[in-house]
Amino acid sequence: MSKDRLCEIDENYDFFQRKLKGLLQRHKGQFALLRHKRIIGYYTGPGDAYRAGLAKFPDQIFSIQEVEDRPAEIGLVSVALD
Template identity: 40%
Template sequence: MAHSIEVEIERNYAAFLDMLERLMLSNNGRYALLHDQVLEGVFDSPGEADRQGFAKFGRGPYSVQLVTDEPVDLGFMSNAICQG
């Protein structure tokens, strides 16, 4: 299971990089929520993005990523949001 979560996180990050230029136009400094390589929303804080992700996807893998012109791949542990 951990492998599939890692793959999902990597795919979400790749999708995030593909949409980053567009996101930067009006969301710089905000937090993107991604699930299955789909942007599910952009939020003012990482906590807000996490709460929405957990409400929609439970413990399923989703990613929260800071919208910035210097994106950082924080790796599996930093991007896989787990509750509980």
């Protein structure tokens, strides 16, 4: 994974964690597509979010986070999506 992509994931994760409390009421269980510390959209599954990210960002510089108040299984998701 490129350094740019890793940096994007880290920055988006920090941004997402700061916004999570406000997102839970309306988007719990959905998957947020993020780029440059902005939420681009919400999707019902990680595959939907990933396909939307690829369609919108051919450089693959984006990340996906589940709107959930429990710790994410990042390793499992990253393996499934790579």
